[in-house]
Amino acid sequence: EVQLVESGGGLVQPGRSLRLSCAASGFTFDDYAMHWVRQAPGKGLEWVSGINWNSGSIGYADSVKGRFTISRDNAKNSLYLQMNSLRAEDTALYFCAKGYSGSYTHLLDYWGQGTLVTVSS
Amino acid sequence: SYELTQPPSVSVSPGQTASITCSGDRLGERYACWYQQKPGQSPVLVIYQDSKRPSGIPERFSGSNSGNTAILTISGTQAMDEADYYCQAWDSSHVVFGGGTKLTVL
Numbered sequence: 477e478v479q480l481v482e483s484g485g486g487l488v489q490p491g492r493s494l495r496l497s498c499a500a501s502g503f504t505f506d507d508y509a510m511h512w513v514r515q516a517p518g519k520g521l522e523w524v525s526g527i528n529w530n531s532g533s534i535g536y537a538d539s540v541k542g543r544f545t546i547s548r549d550n551a552k553n554s555l556y557l558q559m560n561s562l563r564a565e566d567t568a569l570y571f572c573a574k575g576y577s578g579s580y581t582h583l584l585d586y587w588g589q590g591t592l593v594t595v596s597s
Numbered sequence: 598s599y600e601l602t603q604p605p606s607v608s609v610s611p612g613q614t615a616s617i618t619c620s621g622d623r624l625g626e627r628y629a630c631w632y633q634q635k636p637g638q639s640p641v642l643v644i645y646q647d648s649k650r651p652s653g654i655p656e657r658f659s660g661s662n663s664g665n666t667a668i669l670t671i672s673g674t675q676a677m678d679e680a681d682y683y684c685q686a687w688d689s690s691h692v693v694f695g696g697g698t699k700l701t702v703l
Contacts, residue, residue, distance in 0.1 A: 511692065520697040521632075521640065521683050535690045538598065571639060581687040583630040585651070587639040 478502040478586040480572045485591030488562055496591060498555040498572030506530070506550035509575030511584055512557045514568035514593075524570070525557065526580030535580055540566075562595045569593075599688045601695035608701045609674045617698045619667040619684030627686045629667035631660060634697075635680045643682075644669060676702050 484496040496512070512524040525536045525546040534546055545558040555572055569592050573584040601621045609615035619629060629647055632640035642651050644660035647667065657672045667686075671678055679702045684695040 513694075520681075521634075521694045523692040523694060526692055535692070537691070576645070581689065581692065583628070583642065583645050583685060583687075584640075584692070585642050585645070587641075589639055 478574060480574060480586060480588030482570065482572045482588045482591035485570065485593045487594045487596065489597050490563060490595055492562055493558070493560045494562060494593060496557040496559065496570055496572075496593070498588060500553045500555065500572075500574070503574065505553040507578060509578055509580035509582065510546075510548060510555045511573040511575060511580060512546060512555075513571045513573055513584070513587075514566075515571070515590075516565075516568040519568075522568075526575065527555070528575075528580050529578035533580065559593070562593075564595050567593060567595045598691055599686065599693045601684055601686060601693055603682075603684060603695040603698045605696070606699045606701065608703060609671075611676060611702055612673055615671040615674045615678070615700055615702075617669040617671075617682050617684075617700065619669070619695050620665055621667075621686060621693075622665060624665050624667055624686060625663040627688075629660070629662045630685050631658075631667075631669045632683045632685065633678075633680045634683065640683065671700075674700075674702055678702060 511526040569590040571590045572588040574586040576583045631644040634640040647662035648660045
């Protein structure tokens with residue numbers, strides 16, 4: 477059974493940093509792309525970032541490019557999102573999601589339960 | 598960047614057919630997929646590669662994609678199908694979601 481467990485969310489002041497983690501199990505982690513998707517309270521899904529199986533190709537939404545960095549550690553079956561210069565509009569539930577293939581430009585077939593990030597002073 | 602447009606809301610009576618559209622420039626030349634999200638839950642993939650159903654998704658869910666529009670169809674809609682539905686596609690460097698459609702079964 478595929479399991480994705482996010483952690484690292486919390487309350488943070490504007491301009492500060494936060495690092496999210498996602499622990500994956502139930503599949504061969506290093507065969508698949510991984511993603512972060514967020515959902516602001518009462519709003520729709522917004523793709524944040526994706527990384528292919530070997531970290532050789534990475535993409536970001538324009539809204540986070542230059543501030544967020546996605547990475548993965550295939551030896552630890554883990555995905556990360558380093559979030560710097562946080563803004564109030566980054567407040568959202570952040571989901572970790574498994575890609576359908578090794579490339580991140582594809583669909584997302586399994587999702588975690590999410591970790592809540594609140595940016596406020 | 599690529600954009601997908603969905604109607605904010607669709608209503609359907611129990612047992613009837615619901616259709617949710619997703620529009621994008623030449624969307625039919627790409628694969629589209631659909632997610633269902635119920636309140637307080639994570640999204641679940643219900644249609645991929647335009648019309649395929651993952652294991653465990655009821656047969657009443659179907660999809661099509663042609664021209665500029667992908668359509669999610671729910672036949673014999675049940676109360677349990679009330680949820681938000683999101684279409685998704687991708688380009689060479691981005692994953693794109695539609696804005697979501699709230700399906701109300703009344």
